[in-house]
Amino acid sequence: MVVQMDVSTVSRPNTRTTAVSETDSRFSVPLRGVAVDEQTRCRHWNSELDVVALKFTCCEAYYPCFECHAETTDHEPEQWPRERFDEPAVLCGVCRETLTVEQYLDCEDSCPSCGAAFNPGCREHRHRYFEQ
Ligand SMILES: [Zn+2]
Ligand SMILES: [Zn+2]
Ligand SMILES: [Zn+2]
16 A cells, blocks of 8 residues: 555645534535535545535535545435436535536536536546436
């Protein structure tokens, strides 16, 4: 196992860690996570493109990633159910608009509201967030 220096949280300004039962007051939706910046990058995913947060139905709150959910709550995650794909469950950290799951899955890796580019690699992890 390679040990990496954690420089990411140092170089990113205005990060905040919020755990259950609090939510991050900078966002208008309930959101928590580890070392979250103002565009919803987190300790785990913080490239230029990592600017979405995803809602979990178990606690009806947004998290930048699955690992943020694991570290800031005390329960098992539940995927967003298919019958609710027409509800807002994805937050664009750049423009702060919420997208429905359908909009997000159809958006070709850029925000339909502001055009911000999203990380195409997130496609590989969709099964962790959305019911298949
Ligand atoms: Zn939860
Ligand atoms: Zn995270
Ligand atoms: Zn946007």
